[in-house]
Amino acid sequence: MYKKCSRCGSGMELVLRNVVYRGRVKIMNVPVHVCENDACSHSQVVDVIKADLKKLMEEWGQHPQRQSINFEDVSELSHLMVLIAKEKEDATVREALQERVNELLDLFLLARSLGDQKWMHELRQRLTKIMV
Ligand SMILES: [Zn+2]
Structure with missing residues (x-):
C-alpha cells in the first residue's frame, strides 16, 4: 500500500476521506493517499478502489440524486479501514x-x-x- 507522491516524491499516508461527487453525492470513508509533505498535501484516490468507485459513478450517471452513501458497504478496503480505525x-x-x-x-x-x-x-x- 506504500506510495510515493507523484508531485513531490514524498511518502503518502493512507487515510479515509469523505468525497463529494458532482456536488450531490456524499461518499463517506473513501480510502485516499495523502502526501505527508504539508507544503504539497497532494491527495489521490487509492488505486485498488478506483474500479468500485467507477462502478458507482456509472450507476449514478450525470445527474445523481442527492444522497449520502457509506463506501465501506461496497468496498472491502474501506470496510477494513473503518474497522481498523475503530x-x-x-x-x-x-x-x-x-x-x-x-x-x-x-x-x-x-x-x-x-x-x-x-x-x-x-x-x-x-x-x-x-x-x-
Ligand atoms: Zn507531495
Whole structure:
C-alpha cells in the first residue's frame, strides 16, 4: 500500500476521506493517499478502489440524486479501514494487524482478478476473523 507522491516524491499516508461527487453525492470513508509533505498535501484516490468507485459513478450517471452513501458497504478496503480505525488496541497491534490485512487484501485482489470464487470466499472469512 506504500506510495510515493507523484508531485513531490514524498511518502503518502493512507487515510479515509469523505468525497463529494458532482456536488450531490456524499461518499463517506473513501480510502485516499495523502502526501505527508504539508507544503504539497497532494491527495489521490487509492488505486485498488478506483474500479468500485467507477462502478458507482456509472450507476449514478450525470445527474445523481442527492444522497449520502457509506463506501465501506461496497468496498472491502474501506470496510477494513473503518474497522481498523475503530480498534482500540495499541498502535503496535494495529500496525501488525494492518500489515496482515494488507497481505490478505493483496491475495484477495489476486483471487478476484483470477475469478477464483472459492479462494475469495476463503480469504473473506480469514479477513473477517482477524477483525473480530
Ligand atoms: Zn507531495
